[in-house]
Amino acid sequence: MLFHWFTGDGEWAGxxxxxxxxxxxxxxxxxxxxxxxxxxxEEFTI
Structure with a gap:
């Protein structure tokens, strides 16, 4: 499993x-x- 980490600001963290x-x-x-x-x-509406 490959986990991607991001900061609270959405920046790449590794x-x-x-x-x-x-x-x-x-x-x-x-x-x-x-x-x-x-x-x-097909059933999803906003």
Whole structure:
């Protein structure tokens, strides 16, 4: 997993490569949970 870091002002602060299986599984689960709750693009209105 490659994490990109930014400052509070949005400036680039570097990156970190992480191969820890627990971290990778947690991130994947987080993205899947968000996707399950997301509004499909074709149904989204502002």
């Amino acid at each position: 990156h970190e490569f992480n191969e820890d299986s627990v971290t990778v599984k947690m991130v994947i689960a987080s993205f899947e949970a968000v996707q399950d709750r997301a509004i499909p693009h």
